[in-house]
Amino acid sequence: MPSDPDQLLTAIDASRILGLSTDMVRVLTRKGRLASIRAANGYHLFRRGDVERLAEERARERTRGRSAAPAVAKHGARSPSRGSSS
Template identity: 55%
Template sequence: MTPSEAGHVLGLSPDTVRVLCDKGRLPALRTMSGRRLVRRGDVERLAEERQRNARPKARGREV
């Protein structure tokens, strides 16, 4: 997947996907032309991880 496609799945910008790749959070491959590609399975794994780590929204106080 391209950073744009991965960003769409993750709800992130392509630039943020590139940063995640640079930091090693999302493994990426480089083509001969220098394009960055990520595996769909790695994107799905990260999406599940992000969903598990998402904090529940705060509820209003009940009286």
């Protein structure tokens, strides 16, 4: 059965889906990357659809980041210009 995108999740539930800490979920909320609803008790609640959309965006960013990452020289490797006395 498909999940309901309007289902409300706690910060803990959102953090599990996103693979982040609850503190990071709060940071994303403050930065406007993840919308939240303030419950009467003061807690933030998150729509499942918003959380899953952000999880998909993060997965695409990670995939894109890995394939586009430049090669990094190993620690201690010398560059061609270092040490040459020509």
